[in-house]
Amino acid sequence: xxxxxxxxxxxxxSTSVERFQGGHRLCPxxxxxIIVREMLNATDxxxxxxxxxGCLEVCTAIYPYTSWDLSWIHIGFENAAAAISxxxxxxxxxxxxxxxxxxxxxxxxxxxxxxxxxxxxxxxLSGAVERGHDFIYVCLDNEGYMNxxxxxxxxxxxxxxxxxxxxxxVSYGEKxxxxxxxQIMAAxxxxxxxxxxxxxxxxxxxxxxxxxxxxxxxxxxxVSPCPTExxxxxxxxxxxxxxxxxxxxxxxYQIEDGHKVTVTYKPKVKxxxxxxxxxxxxxxxxxxxxxxHVIEDWQKRVDATWEYLLKREEAGI
Amino acid sequence: xANTKANQTRVVWDGNMAAAQALRQAQxxxxxxxxxxxxxxxxxxxxxxxxxxNANDGEFVMVESEHSAMxxxxxxxxxxxxxxxxxxxxxxxxxxxxLYQASGMRLPIIMNVVNRALASPLNIHGDxxxxxxxxxxxxxxxxxxxxxxxxxxNFIAFKTGEDLNVRLPVAINQDGFLTSHTAEVVEHFxxxxxxxxxxxxxxxxxxxxxxxPVTYGAQTEGEWHFEHKMRQNHALVNSLDTIRxxxxxxxxxxxxxxxxxxxxxxxxxxxxxxCMGSVFGTTQITVDxxxxxxxxxxxxxxxxxxxxxxxxxxxxxxxxxxIAALDRSCPMGTTGAxxxxxxxxLVENGMSKNLLNYIYGLGGRDTTTExxxxxxxxxxxxxxxxxxxxxxxxxxxxxxxxLSFY
Amino acid sequence: MTEEHLxxxxxEFEAGAILYSFDGSSHHINNxxxxxxxxxxxxKPVFNEEHCxxxxxxxxxxxxxxxxxxxxxxxxxxxxxxKGCGICVDVCPTNPKSLVMFTEQTTNDEAIxxxxxxxxxxxx
Numbered sequence: 001x002x003x004x005x006x007x008x009x010x011x012x013x014s015t016s017v018e019r020f021q022g023g024h025r026l027c028p029x030x031x032x033x034i035i036v037r038e039m040l041n042a043t044d045x046x047x048x049x050x051x052x053x054g055c056l057e058v059c060t061a062i063y064p065y066t067s068w069d070l071s072w073i074h075i076g077f078e079n080a081a082a083a084i085s086x087x088x089x090x091x092x093x094x095x096x097x098x099x100x101x102x103x104x105x106x107x108x109x110x111x112x113x114x115x116x117x118x119x120x121x122x123x124x125l126s127g128a129v130e131r132g133h134d135f136i137y138v139c140l141d142n143e144g145y146m147n148x149x150x151x152x153x154x155x156x157x158x159x160x161x162x163x164x165x166x167x168x169x170v171s172y173g174e175k176x177x178x179x180x181x182x183q184i185m186a187a188x189x190x191x192x193x194x195x196x197x198x199x200x201x202x203x204x205x206x207x208x209x210x211x212x213x214x215x216x217x218x219x220x221x222x223v224s225p226c227p228t229e230x231x232x233x234x235x236x237x238x239x240x241x242x243x244x245x246x247x248x249x250x251x252x253y254q255i256e257d258g259h260k261v262t263v264t265y266k267p268k269v270k271x272x273x274x275x276x277x278x279x280x281x282x283x284x285x286x287x288x289x290x291x292x293h294v295i296e297d298w299q300k301r302v303d304a305t306w307e308y309l310l311k312r313e314e315a316g317i
Numbered sequence: 318x319a320n321t322k323a324n325q326t327r328v329v330w331d332g333n334m335a336a337a338q339a340l341r342q343a344q345x346x347x348x349x350x351x352x353x354x355x356x357x358x359x360x361x362x363x364x365x366x367x368x369x370x371n372a373n374d375g376e377f378v379m380v381e382s383e384h385s386a387m388x389x390x391x392x393x394x395x396x397x398x399x400x401x402x403x404x405x406x407x408x409x410x411x412x413x414x415x416l417y418q419a420s421g422m423r424l425p426i427i428m429n430v431v432n433r434a435l436a437s438p439l440n441i442h443g444d445x446x447x448x449x450x451x452x453x454x455x456x457x458x459x460x461x462x463x464x465x466x467x468x469x470x471n472f473i474a475f476k477t478g479e480d481l482n483v484r485l486p487v488a489i490n491q492d493g494f495l496t497s498h499t500a501e502v503v504e505h506f507x508x509x510x511x512x513x514x515x516x517x518x519x520x521x522x523x524x525x526x527x528x529x530p531v532t533y534g535a536q537t538e539g540e541w542h543f544e545h546k547m548r549q550n551h552a553l554v555n556s557l558d559t560i561r562x563x564x565x566x567x568x569x570x571x572x573x574x575x576x577x578x579x580x581x582x583x584x585x586x587x588x589x590x591x592c593m594g595s596v597f598g599t600t601q602i603t604v605d606x607x608x609x610x611x612x613x614x615x616x617x618x619x620x621x622x623x624x625x626x627x628x629x630x631x632x633x634x635x636x637x638x639x640i641a642a643l644d645r646s647c648p649m650g651t652t653g654a655x656x657x658x659x660x661x662x663l664v665e666n667g668m669s670k671n672l673l674n675y676i677y678g679l680g681g682r683d684t685t686t687e688x689x690x691x692x693x694x695x696x697x698x699x700x701x702x703x704x705x706x707x708x709x710x711x712x713x714x715x716x717x718x719x720l721s722f723y
Numbered sequence: 724m725t726e727e728h729l730x731x732x733x734x735e736f737e738a739g740a741i742l743y744s745f746d747g748s749s750h751h752i753n754n755x756x757x758x759x760x761x762x763x764x765x766x767k768p769v770f771n772e773e774h775c776x777x778x779x780x781x782x783x784x785x786x787x788x789x790x791x792x793x794x795x796x797x798x799x800x801x802x803x804x805x806k807g808c809g810i811c812v813d814v815c816p817t818n819p820k821s822l823v824m825f826t827e828q829t830t831n832d833e834a835i836x837x838x839x840x841x842x843x844x845x846x847x
Binding site: 532 | 730732733736737739740
């Protein structure tokens with residue numbers, strides 16, 4: 001077990017040796033790289049990263065350049081978890097055999113977008129977690145296939161306009177509810193599952209460090225506002241992130257040992273779903289009178305989920 | 318065999334047990350696999366080795382699909398160590414995407430492929446549809462015709478794939494059930510000798526070396542992709558030299574000698590069958606029978622399917638008048654893949670011979686000495702007429718009206 | 724387009740399309756830190772030391788690792804990798820801000836001379 005990196009405040013944190021370099025081709029204002037930097041900077045141990053096909057992958061390893069100052073692998077869209085499970089197995093085997101490649105402890109992290117996590121990589125993730133590999137799976141959740149022009153995924157929220165669930169004369173956009181991956185992964189019995197937002201860096205770093213200390217699989221769902229496809233100005237990424245959290249559309253909480261819920265951030269003043277939607281072009285059509293019920297229904301669901309989480313936390317079971 | 322360096326013990330193993338034992342003796346660091354008929358016993362046997370503490374502290378990862386099996390193998394191999402797996406048929410098909418990744422990243426993963434038909438319609442028995450499906454995937458493909466050969470070729474596979482001049486994944490093919498489930502006498506080495514032949518493997522560019530981080534799987538667009546693929550092909554084509562050298566070393570070590578193209582009584586043969594897999598043995602018997610009656614017939618077996626040993630094949634068939642290429646996979650819209658290879662070798666060497674193609678054994682359909690004798694009769698008719706007198710593609714042991722193409 | 728010196732022939736680069744991060748203790752020529760994305764930018768953030776409280780918000784929220792801090796202090800902006808997204812300006816808590824977007828053509832000296840005044844409404 002490695003030592004936990006001491007990060008008392010942002011000044012401490014800013015002394016981190018960066019392992020994710022600039023010069024990548026992610027869009028200006030993309031939240032992905034903010035999440036990645038915060039997570040990688042939360043430890044000084046070696047890290048091996050696998051990344052599912054997606055924005056993060058295609059923009060950070062465009063030959064002849066890599067942005068990764070750590071070992072990194074991309075195989076396919078659907079297998080980031082399987083890939084890192086193999087690397088982790090090799091690490092364990094070489095440790096047992098007494099011929100490791102490095103004396104330093106090594107952490108294993110898989111990054112996938114919601115396409116690579118909720119959809120095409122779901123089986124691979126479920127399998128790797130069930131097998132108990134010691135790794136962190138991080139979903140950079142921007143609620144759609146943004147790398148290929150903003151198509152819907154099973155993470156797209158109801159009412160969201162994407163290029164395959166567009167709003168139109170008779171349609172309010174996406175018709176299905178967003179899949180609840182945090183609960184699904186908790187049901188796998190993970191020692192630790194959490195939802196994070198990059199704008200709440202301290203909460204994110206604390207959860208990531210908890211994840212690094214776990215001895216088995218951890219799932220982290222990170223909200224990743226996408227200026228390009230959520231349709232807001234690039235400088236607003238962290239503001240949108242705060243809105244997602246303060247409206248409780250993306251509640252910050254964690255589940256330990258498959259059941260123990262802790263809500264790690266409670267907004268002093270809860271923002272509304274309407275405020276969250278108003279800040280993004282992808283929900284613009286919901287402000288047409290005929291579609292106003294979508295936001296109303298969404299608000300009811302958000303309130304119910306928030307109440308449920310608070311009750312779960314209070315019950316402590 | 319005289320002058321063998323290593324002591325060997327005779328046992329009775331089927332092809333699956335031979336493969337599993339070879340993996341155990343190779344001290345594989347990570348085996349990631351998913352069971353599928355008829356390769357399941359490889360995975361089961363290896364599971365038992367692990368359960369009995371006989372897997373040399375290697376990790377055994379029982380994944381949830383073949384896609385994840387090969388993905389975990391790629392992740393493990395890139396990590397920096399020895400990796401192996403096994404599969405068949407539909408599982409192989411599910412892996413195909415990742416087979417290309419393994420070879421493109423130049424990772425020497427060793428895979429035992431127990432050849433089986435591809436659905437639809439579903440069939441669990443042996444044919445070469447899976448091997449053919451992956452033939453452009455950039456893997457070295459070796460073909461074993463018996464459990465002994467499965468055992469032997471596994472060591473040649475490790476020694477070749479992991480050679481730093483090669484660095485390519487290797488598949489060892491064997492016929493489903495006919496080889497995988499048929500117990501025969503196998504001579505095996507002691508664990509120490511077996512491991513000694515291949516030695517331990519330290520991966521090139523290991524991800525687990527935190528001091529020297531590497532990026533695997535970068536995107537290479539227009540300016541780069543062509544160069545990388547041709548470099549890979551250069552390595553694959555030239556791996557034949559290493560394979561040849563390792564066949565030689567293995568012959569000294571074991572007393573059993575392999576060749577990129579195996580020949581049987583070809584020197585003066587006027588009619589030759591070219592084939593792969595367990596039908597080689599049946600054809601050998603047929604050749605013996607026909608030779609007894611004075612016929613000049615011979616047999617060629619492809620041992621190394623990729624890289625294709627063009628020169629060896631040309632030398633093996635140069636004296637023949639008529640040749641039959643046997644394909645155990647439905648060519649779907651053209652001639653069989655082995656036929657195409659033989660035809661290319663004839664053209665490349667300015668050789669004018671009668672060439673026929675037979676599709677046989679799909680879904681495990683029997684092919685007997687009678688069928689093979691019939692092929693030699695067809696070839697003889699061509700030789701006598703001095704031209705091809707039969708359709709290009711014919712079928713063996715197919716019910717219904719006689720079916721042929723071209 | 725790739726820089727000319729990196730366009731090697733098929734036989735010259737590392738097999739398997741492997742990329743290295745480091746060449747000894749310095750970044751490898753294939754590290755993206757060697758690659759400029761400055762031409763993505765229409766506007767650039769300019770830093771004004773006078774107002775900065777070194778809170779490091781700009782450092783932690785920079786998606787392009789382009790706010791360079793040293794010894795827990797803001798040090799400089801890496802204009803080779805900054806894409807001009809403006810997050811650093813947005814998250815800057817001082818009044819007036821210590822980072823402000825200016826057009827690419829504006830020199831940093833001009834920018835500082837034209838720095839916006841304290842927003843009195845904001846404090847009220």
